[in-house]
Structure formats: structure tokens, C-alpha cells
Amino acid sequence: xxxxxxxxxxxxxxxxxxxxxxxxxxxxxxxxxxxxxxxxxxxxxxxxxxxxxxxxxxxxxxxxxxxxxxxxxxxxxxxxxxxxxxxxxxxxxxxxxxxxxxxxxxxxxxxxxxxxxxxxxxxxxxxxxxxxxxxxxxxxxxxxxxxxxxxxxxxxxxxxxxxxxxxxxxxxxxxxxxxxxxxxxxxxxxxxxxxxxxxxxxxxxxxxxxxxxxxxxxxxxxxxxxxxxxxxxxxxxxxxxxxxxxxxxxxxxxxxxxxxxxxxxxxx
Amino acid sequence: xxxxxxxxxxxxxxxxxxxxxxxxxxxxxxxxxxxxxxxxxxxxxxxxxxxxxxxxxxxxxxxxxxxxxxxxxxxxxxxxxxxxxxxxxxxxxxxxxxxxxxxxxxxxxxxxxxxxxxxxxxxxxxxxxxxxxxxxxxxxxxxxxxxxxxxxxxxxxxxxxxxxxxxxxxxxxxxxxxxxxxxxxxxxxxxxxxxxxxxxxxxxxxxxxxxxxxxxxxxxxxxxxxxxxxxxxx
Amino acid sequence: xxxxxxxxxxxxxxxxxxxxxxxxxxxxxxxxxxxxxxxxxxxxxxxxxxxxxxxxxxxxxxxxxxxxxxxxxxxxxxxxxxxxxxxxxxxxxxxxxxxxxxxxxxxxxxxxxxxxxxxxxxxxxxxxxxxxxxxxxxxxxxxxxxxxxxxxxxxxxxxxxxxxxxxxxxxxxxxxxxxxxxxxxxxxxxxxxxxxxxxxxxxxxxxxxxxxxxxxxxxxxxxxxxxxxxxxxxxxxxxxxxxxxxxxxxxxxxxxxxxxxxxxxxxxxxx
Numbered sequence: 001x002x003x004x005x006x007x008x009x010x011x012x013x014x015x016x017x018x019x020x021x022x023x024x025x026x027x028x029x030x031x032x033x034x035x036x037x038x039x040x041x042x043x044x045x046x047x048x049x050x051x052x053x054x055x056x057x058x059x060x061x062x063x064x065x066x067x068x069x070x071x072x073x074x075x076x077x078x079x080x081x082x083x084x085x086x087x088x089x090x091x092x093x094x095x096x097x098x099x100x101x102x103x104x105x106x107x108x109x110x111x112x113x114x115x116x117x118x119x120x121x122x123x124x125x126x127x128x129x130x131x132x133x134x135x136x137x138x139x140x141x142x143x144x145x146x147x148x149x150x151x152x153x154x155x156x157x158x159x160x161x162x163x164x165x166x167x168x169x170x171x172x173x174x175x176x177x178x179x180x181x182x183x184x185x186x187x188x189x190x191x192x193x194x195x196x197x198x199x200x201x202x203x204x205x206x207x208x209x210x211x212x213x214x215x216x217x218x219x220x221x222x223x224x225x226x227x228x229x230x231x232x233x234x235x236x237x238x239x240x241x242x243x244x245x246x247x248x249x250x251x252x253x254x255x256x257x258x259x260x261x262x263x264x265x266x267x268x
Numbered sequence: 269x270x271x272x273x274x275x276x277x278x279x280x281x282x283x284x285x286x287x288x289x290x291x292x293x294x295x296x297x298x299x300x301x302x303x304x305x306x307x308x309x310x311x312x313x314x315x316x317x318x319x320x321x322x323x324x325x326x327x328x329x330x331x332x333x334x335x336x337x338x339x340x341x342x343x344x345x346x347x348x349x350x351x352x353x354x355x356x357x358x359x360x361x362x363x364x365x366x367x368x369x370x371x372x373x374x375x376x377x378x379x380x381x382x383x384x385x386x387x388x389x390x391x392x393x394x395x396x397x398x399x400x401x402x403x404x405x406x407x408x409x410x411x412x413x414x415x416x417x418x419x420x421x422x423x424x425x426x427x428x429x430x431x432x433x434x435x436x437x438x439x440x441x442x443x444x445x446x447x448x449x450x451x452x453x454x455x456x457x458x459x460x461x462x463x464x465x466x467x468x469x470x471x472x473x474x475x476x477x478x479x480x481x482x483x484x485x486x487x488x489x490x491x492x493x494x495x496x497x498x499x500x501x502x
Numbered sequence: 503x504x505x506x507x508x509x510x511x512x513x514x515x516x517x518x519x520x521x522x523x524x525x526x527x528x529x530x531x532x533x534x535x536x537x538x539x540x541x542x543x544x545x546x547x548x549x550x551x552x553x554x555x556x557x558x559x560x561x562x563x564x565x566x567x568x569x570x571x572x573x574x575x576x577x578x579x580x581x582x583x584x585x586x587x588x589x590x591x592x593x594x595x596x597x598x599x600x601x602x603x604x605x606x607x608x609x610x611x612x613x614x615x616x617x618x619x620x621x622x623x624x625x626x627x628x629x630x631x632x633x634x635x636x637x638x639x640x641x642x643x644x645x646x647x648x649x650x651x652x653x654x655x656x657x658x659x660x661x662x663x664x665x666x667x668x669x670x671x672x673x674x675x676x677x678x679x680x681x682x683x684x685x686x687x688x689x690x691x692x693x694x695x696x697x698x699x700x701x702x703x704x705x706x707x708x709x710x711x712x713x714x715x716x717x718x719x720x721x722x723x724x725x726x727x728x729x730x731x732x733x734x735x736x737x738x739x740x741x742x743x744x745x746x747x748x749x750x751x752x753x754x755x756x757x758x759x760x761x762x763x764x765x766x767x768x769x770x771x772x773x
Contacts, residue, residue: 086546088565130545
């Protein structure tokens with residue numbers, strides 16, 4: 001939260017520097033299933049944020065001493081690429097990224113049906129390729145799609161957003177300049193089925209009344225984020241459908257032949 | 269099959285619990301049925317389930333799977349069966365008389381076996397066995413992996429999809445329940461089978477699959493395996 | 503890099519195909535996989551490129567910052583390449599400090615760029631003995647399906663070729679140039695690597711994952727399209743003959759021509 005050198009962040013018409021209204025989320029686009037090796041993956045662009053997220057597992061947690069006897073562990077790694085920030089970021093984990101990894105892991109432990117895989121681990125890796133305010137929520141939003149792409153059972157999708165205070169006004173989803181000179185930040189993630197809060201952080205200064213309003217605004221804004229997540233998953237699984245319905249090939253019937261089988265396959 | 273299937277995302281309310289009984293991939297929460305998994309909705313006879321589009325292999329006792337040996341210990345082997353847990357195989361479950369410490373003489377890391385899940389306990393400790401009919405060490409051919417949730421489609425109803433592949437490709441095929449597939453035959457035949465299986469796995473959830481697989485095979489190998497043996501009858 | 507054993511069946515299948523000069527993905531032995539290069543993928547960086555080589559995916563980002571020159575090179579800029587093997591790239595990659603393989607990839611990429619002299623280091627000097635530009639190339643490996651060397655090297659070169667030095671010093675806010683200007687590049691010296699592996703008695707270009715994992719030996723050649731050599735790295739437990747290395751050097755230059763065209767085109771598209 002730097003000191004504003006005199007930039008007007010909200011104009012007299014209530015419009016923000018990028019033309020948004022105070023309760024408007026930046027454009028979000030997500031693609032699911034973009035990586036070849038990961039069990040599930042998603043690429044997200046949210047404003048100028050660019051994030052890649054991938055999921056491996058569930059798989060056995062080694063070494064064994066980290067295992068939980070009755071459930072699997074959700075392990076997160078949030079990392080910023082060295083070139084993602086305006087000054088080059090030194091590679092490797094720092095205190096900030098470790099904290100973010102932890103709160104995101106806690107959020108997903110809440111929704112993933114971890115009891116299905118005792119002694120297991122689910123690994124979530126989020127790489128920030130370009131950072132522009134709100135990267136932790138962007139990372140979490142992409143990770144939730146990657147989890148769904150991996151087919152991991154969950155009690156509900158997790159979507160998130162943040163609300164900050166800019167020029168004394170509450171605004172959802174701060175952009176870069178707003179984040180630099182804003183007066184507070186309240187990132188929240190919600191289980192979209194139950195409405196429960198699964199991630200909550202707060203930084204800066206808000207009055208009690210402002211806080212309550214900010215929380216309501218954030219939870220409401222999560223709907224817009226959730227819609228982008230749904231769109232991505234629907235496109236992932238139905239993209240080919242429209243194409244197929246247009247032109248289904250008419251096959252020539254081949255000859256039936258008695259299969260020479262060594263092992264008869266069982267039908268599931 | 270031809271009706272448009274509905275995609276649900278984990279957490280979606282599927283319908284009132286008074287009308288639908290939740291089976292796999294969903295759960296009754298209060299008075300609604302909620303999806304626990306992203307996938308396609310299947311409603312039938314008052315029952316509802318979610319067919320997942322992806323997911324890990326869930327071992328069940330009796331499943332026949334293709335495993336790869338990852339470790340040979342003095343008294344057992346550790347088998348990778350693509351499950352979230354390693355599956356040990358005790359020497360007594362091998363079809364050979366293996367002396368203590370001699371496991372490497374029979375199976376080495378990297379060897380593939382056709383094995384059966386002996387049991388899975390509440391703690392998800394899995395044991396596999398090679399002691400049953402048709403279970404064996406696999407030699408030759410090629411292995412490929414598909415999402416385990418696609419196995420049923422790759423096999424097809426009563427093996428129809430596999431039989432379709434075999435109409436066109438001269439090969440032996442075994443599809444493990446864990447989505448690991450063993451294909452044996454001449455390299456070119458194996459490659460064609462792999463492409464057909466990849467097509468099935470990628471488009472398993474879309475309608476008209478059988479026709480598309482047939483069209484693909486027909487285009488790759490007109491007439492199928494018997495084309496050069498017989499002349500067209502009809 | 504990957505510690506799980508490749509199944510004996512997979513290994514033998516690849517070898518049986520190779521005996522007929524065939525590969526799993528249908529390529530000829532000396533054919534590289536489909537290459538896709540997108541320059542400017544990360545606009546916030548000074549230069550960037552997203553490269554997809556088959557299913558291997560890598561992003562290179564260039565960052566510049568003003569630094570104090572080293573005492574022995576008071577009028578030359580600094581240049582460094584690092585690589586991060588993100589754990590998302592493979593089920594076998596683990597979190598932690600850079601693995602030896604990541605360091606090797608970064609250093610070979612670094613050498614072929616640095617030694618090619620493609621960047622005129624003296625032109626990176628802002629004020630002799632006081633201030634020079636440091637150019638950092640960072641590689642994020644996102645999806646590992648074999649041959650990280652070439653994917654990284656191509657991405658790094660494409661990112662450098664499209665990179666710009668900022669008009670103002672990001673630290674002091676002082677104006678250094680009238681406007682953003684391209685890195686001082688020596689156009690003819692575009693160098694990137696081509697990797698070969700040997701399996702039995704067959705030599706393959708651009709190994710895919712399993713080809714790389716079962717290879718007896720590997721060699722990565724940083725050669726420019728004219729055949730000048732800037733970096734070489736032999737890897738794996740096997741060995742090459744002198745004649746093989748000489749032949750591959752020529753082949754690398756030959757194959758590099760097409761790749762070079764694609765890099766130039768990608769840089770132009772983004773400009």
C-alpha cells in the first residue's frame with residue numbers, strides 16, 4: 001500500500017482507471033486441460049494476470065512421515081515467475097509465496113473429499129506468469145478449474161475475488177495501480193455451493209461497517225468469477241460436440257471378423 | 269445415447285432428493301442431490317449418477333490391471349498400478365517358488381504384469397496377485413495409458429469397441445481396469461490400434477463414437493484385416 | 503530427470519520401431535516435432551516467448567535492470583540465464599532448489615546465446631564503471647515431454663530477439679534513452695541448440711520423452727545456421743564417435759535453418 005502521488009483512481013462519474021464500475025470484475029478467460037502431463041490443468045487470464053495451474057494426484061505421499069492416516073493432504077505451491085513482476089523477482093520461495101501457498105491449500109482441503117484417499121497427497125502448482133494485482137485469487141481460481149479438470153471430487157467449486165478501498169471507496173477486484181495506492185485489500189474465496197468462506201485475508205484499514213460491506217461485495221463478485229470457471233469446463237468437454245453435430249461421417253461397414261483373442265477383455 | 273448429455277460441475281444441484289436417488293458421483297445434501305464431481309449426468313429409473321470425465325484409478329478387489337514393477341524387495345515387489353497407492357505383491361502371490369531375496373530373478377523394475385487386485389482394506393492398503401488364470405508377466409508389444417474412467421468406453425458393450433478395433437487391426441489387446449492397455453502385434457498394427465484407442469479416449473463422452481472410430485479405421489485400413497484374404501460377399 | 507523406470511515393454515517397442523527407422527509419433531529420425539513460437543506472451547516482461555515443441559512447453563522471459571558493472575568489464579553489460587523446472591511439468595519433478603538438470607539446461611542455453619555474441623554487451627553500458635544493463639533470461643518449464651534443451655534455447659533466443667531496453671531506469675526513474683529501444687542485437691548470430699540422442703545404433707533428432715529416457719547418450723549443439731559452433735554438451739552414460747559428432751554438427755546447422763526461419767517469423771509477427 002504505497003502513497004498515492006496524486007493519481008485520480010476514481011473519477012467524478014464513479015468510473016475507475018480502466019473504466020470499470022466499483023462492483024465490476026476485470027475480464028476473465030480460462031482454458032482447462034492445457035498441459036499434456038499434468039492430471040488436470042488450467043490457464044487463466046484475469047485482467048493482466050496470467051496464471052498456469054496444474055494438479056497431480058491423488059498419489060501416495062512420500063516420505064511416509066508426512067502421510068495422514070485418514071485423509072489425503074492438499075499441497076500447494078504458488079510461485080511467481082522471475083519475469084512476472086515489474087522488477088525481476090529472484091527465483092525460489094519467499095515468505096509471501098509460502099504464506100499464500102498455505103492459505104490456498106487450506107481452502108482446497110475444505111472442499112476436496114480428502115477422506116477418499118488416506119495416506120495420499122494432491123499437488124497443486126500455480127505459476128504466476130504475469131502479475132497484476134490479485135494474483136493469489138487468480139491462482140486459486142485457476143487451481144479450482146485444474147482440480148475439476150483432474151476429476152477430483154469436491155463438495156463445491158471454489159471461486160474467489162477481492163475488495164479493496166480506493167480513494168475512500170470500496171471497489172472489487174483491484175487492478176495494478178489501485179492495488180499499489182489503495183488503502184486496503186480483502187481477498188476472499190467461497191465454496192460456491194454452500195456459500196461458505198474458505199479463504200479470508202485482510203490487509204490495510206477498514207471500519208467495521210466498511211468491512212461488512214466489502215465482504216458482501218466480494219462474495220457477490222465471486223459469481224462473475226464462477227461463471228468464467230464454468231465456461232472453461234463446459235468448453236473443455238463440449239468443444240468438439242458442435243463440430244461433430246455438423247458433420248458426422250457416414251461409415252462404410254467393415255467385415256465382421258472373429259477376434260483372435262488371447263485374453264478376453266472384461267466389460268466394466 | 270443420442271440425447272444431449274448434461275454436464276455438471278462439482279457442487280451443482282442436480283435435482284430434488286424426492287425425485288432422484290443419488291448413486292455414484294453425487295450425494296444427497298438436505299433435500300437436494302448435489303454433484304460431487306464434474307462430469308456427465310446420467311438419470312435412469314429415478315436414479316442419478318455423475319459419469320466422471322477424468323479421475324484417478326480406484327482399485328477394487330477382483331479388478332484385472334496392468335502393473336509395472338517399481339521395486340523388487342527381498343520378500344515382495346512393489347507394483348505401480350496407477351492407483352493413488354503403491355500395491356505390494358508378496359512372493360507367495362507369484363506363480364513361482366521364489367526364495368527369500370531372489371525376487372529380482374523373476375521380476376525386475378520396469379517389467380509389466382497382468383495382475384489382479386487381491387484386496388483393498390479400509391486403510392486403502394492394496395495387495396495384488398499373479399496367481400490366477402490368465403495372469404502373467406507381459407512380454408513384447410506396447411503399453412499405453414488412458415484415463416481410467418474411459419476404460420468402459422474403450423471396451424464397449426460386451427467388448428464391441430475392442431472387437432471393432434480387431435476387425436481392422438491385427439493385434440492382441442488387453443485393457444486393464446486401471447486404464448493401462450497392453451497391445452501386442454506388428455509395430456504398424458500396434459500404432460494404428462493406439463491411434464484408435466486415443467480417439468476413443470478423447471471423444472468417449474461424445475455421441476456417435478462407434479461410427480467415428482469405424483470411419484477412422486476404415487480410412488486408415490480400408491476393408492480391415494481380412495481385406496486381402498476374402499473378397500467382398502455382399 | 504525422471505526417476506521412475508521406463509517399462510521394458512515401452513523401451514523395446516521404441517527400439518523395435520527404430521529398427522525399421524520409425525518413431526512412435528510417425529516422425530522421420532531426423533525430423534523435429536511441431537514447433538509453435540509466440541513472442542510477447544508476457545507483455546509485462548521486456549521480452550518473452552512461449553514455445554511449444556511437440557507437447558513440451560516453455561516460457562522464456564527477459565528482464566533488464568540497471569546494475570553496477572564488474573570491475574574487470576567496466577563497459578560491458580551483464581547477462582544471465584536461469585531455468586525453473588516447475589513441478590507442474592512432470593509428476594516426477596519436486597519442489598526445492600534448482601535441480602542439477604535445470605542448471606545444466608540453463609547453462610547450455612546461456613552459453614549458446616552469450617558466446618554467439620548476439621547481444622553486443624558493450625552497447626549495454628550506460629555509464630562506464632557506473633551503470634550497465636543486466637539482461638536476465640528466465641525460463642519456466644511448464645510441460646516436460648522431452649528435449650528441454652532445444653525448447654528452452656529456442657524460447658530464450660526468441661525472447662531476447664524481441665526484447666526492449668526501457669527508456670527510463672526502473673530504479674531511479676531517470677531517463678536513459680529517448681524511448682524504449684531494442685536490445686543491441688547482432689542479427690547474423692542467432693544461435694540455438696539442436697539435440698540428438700543415440701538409442702542402440704540409431705541417432706534421433708529432437709527426442710520425445712520416452713526416447714530421451716531410454717537414450718544411451720545425448721548431445722546438444724548450439725550451432726548457428728552457418729555451422730559456427732557456440733555451445734556443446736554431451737549427456738548420458740553412452741558415448742559418441744568422433745565421426746558421429748562431426749556429422750551431427752553439420753546436420754544441426756542444416757536443421758537449424760528451418761527453425762531459425764520460424765523464430766525470425768515469430769519475432770516479426772509480434773513486433
